[in-house]
Amino acid sequence: MPFGLLKYGLSSRYPAEVDIPPPKALKSSYDVVIIGGGGHGLAIAYYLAKYHGITDVAVLEKAYLGGGNTARNTAVIRSNYLTSEGVRFYSESVRLFQQLSNEFDFNIMYSERGQLTLAHTDGAVRAFRQRAEVNKHFGGRTEMIDRQQIRELVPTLNLDPGHLPVLAGLWHRDGATARHDAVAWGYAKEAAKRGVEIHQLTSVEDVVIENGRLTGVKTNRGAIRCGCAIQAVAGHSSTMARKAGFRLPVVSYPLQAMVTQPVKPFLDPLVSSSALHCYVQQTSRGEVVFGGGSDPYPLYNTRSTLDLKESLITSGIEMFPFLAKAKLMRQWAGITDMTPDYSPIMGASPVQNYYLDAGWGTWGFKATPICGKTMAELIATGKTPELIAPFCLERFDHFRQINEMGATAASH
Amino acid sequence: MKLMHCPLNGPRNISEFIYGGELKEMPSPESCSDREWADYVFYSDNTAGVVTEWWMHVASSYWFLAERHTVTDEVLRTFDPKEIFTHRVTFTATEARP
Numbered sequence: 001m002p003f004g005l006l007k008y009g010l011s012s013r014y015p016a017e018v019d020i021p022p023p024k025a026l027k028s029s030y031d032v033v034i035i036g037g038g039g040h041g042l043a044i045a046y047y048l049a050k051y052h053g054i055t056d057v058a059v060l061e062k063a064y065l066g067g068g069n070t071a072r073n074t075a076v077i078r079s080n081y082l083t084s085e086g087v088r089f090y091s092e093s094v095r096l097f098q099q100l101s102n103e104f105d106f107n108i109m110y111s112e113r114g115q116l117t118l119a120h121t122d123g124a125v126r127a128f129r130q131r132a133e134v135n136k137h138f139g140g141r142t143e144m145i146d147r148q149q150i151r152e153l154v155p156t157l158n159l160d161p162g163h164l165p166v167l168a169g170l171w172h173r174d175g176a177t178a179r180h181d182a183v184a185w186g187y188a189k190e191a192a193k194r195g196v197e198i199h200q201l202t203s204v205e206d207v208v209i210e211n212g213r214l215t216g217v218k219t220n221r222g223a224i225r226c227g228c229a230i231q232a233v234a235g236h237s238s239t240m241a242r243k244a245g246f247r248l249p250v251v252s253y254p255l256q257a258m259v260t261q262p263v264k265p266f267l268d269p270l271v272s273s274s275a276l277h278c279y280v281q282q283t284s285r286g287e288v289v290f291g292g293g294s295d296p297y298p299l300y301n302t303r304s305t306l307d308l309k310e311s312l313i314t315s316g317i318e319m320f321p322f323l324a325k326a327k328l329m330r331q332w333a334g335i336t337d338m339t340p341d342y343s344p345i346m347g348a349s350p351v352q353n354y355y356l357d358a359g360w361g362t363w364g365f366k367a368t369p370i371c372g373k374t375m376a377e378l379i380a381t382g383k384t385p386e387l388i389a390p391f392c393l394e395r396f397d398h399f400r401q402i403n404e405m406g407a408t409a410a411s412h
Numbered sequence: 413m414k415l416m417h418c419p420l421n422g423p424r425n426i427s428e429f430i431y432g433g434e435l436k437e438m439p440s441p442e443s444c445s446d447r448e449w450a451d452y453v454f455y456s457d458n459t460a461g462v463v464t465e466w467w468m469h470v471a472s473s474y475w476f477l478a479e480r481h482t483v484t485d486e487v488l489r490t491f492d493p494k495e496i497f498t499h500r501v502t503f504t505a506t507e508a509r510p
Contacts, residue, residue, distance in 0.1 A: 238458035
């Protein structure tokens, strides 16, 4: 047996598979430069290559692939938003997610657990009824359920936390989770296979604009000319936009989350509470994720604070009191680019040939496939797909916001 | 807990304060364009570095200004707004447009 292993180790067919080719020198020019190698940037590259035959593409990532908010979100996939624009967009994303493992021939561990949101007030019940109807209208599976049904679904849940008894629940069967790193790597592998160049440790220091048109970018590894560029840099959206000479309706806040040590499986659905400002889910490894506390003031820093941990855990153990005995294992934060209406900004920017994939706040991961697909279509055809037209930057100039504040589960 | 130095009340826990946004000049609502007004209410510098911004001590409803580094999370200086606002601003009420 050891000889067999040695023979395999020395064979020219080893290693069997390369995920992405080793780094090489930057070319002097590309058709498309994508700034940011997270899930979004890599998805755009993949769909450009797959559907539009555009493979002269460079994805520039200042650190390592998928190491920003792609790795820091809590991997919730759902489409039970409030506005018709939002629900249509996110529903399409859920549909793409469902096929992604087959499409990549790589398991992203998509797991359709369903998502349960708890209402503790009459106002929340009314808002949930509206969300259920809007979601159903656009083909989603969402319904209102009562206390008895909630008890059957999640027997370990405390239905009478403190002064906030649970009145009803919004049960979203399409709610799911997936391995976020696998999503980024799936896109990266498939894009690289089609000829897209992925450059890590390559930061964009400036953009070159001539007569209002973007013609290239300057990186720490030299200048590149390009036909067009897209910024997909999440929390650093404003900083990147400033290099291109404009401001965004974005403020960057850290979002903190944490997981406990692994415990026996007890929780199948993703559970979130509208009033306790907390969402809880158990990963396939058994760890319990407590999600989503935004810092109370803007910051470009991914430190964790005890204050936020205390407030999140207080809510978490109101919902699942026995978790008070669990020990925390990891904590982290990501810098989220929050917009005033809690909806993203996609499409053209004030600079020609420069596109925006920004304002993803706390809702970016779930939109990775559809954002990549529609942005690729925009770049390839020059026409804004109908699905993302309402999310343009100019909506703020015309006071046409798409208010999703109540339907984002994180506390703000 | 992190402390913030309130110009009126001295050092207090930062949870006693709320953040009130970047210090920026308001265009005249009477004469500015919709675009200028949108810029004022929605857009933001969102600087990674030293910023000047509004804060309020909630218990005393006292508004003041702070200079803060948004990367290192250090509050560098807090001061009373009268350092900058030396004149009283009077808002003139106008007839609502029909």
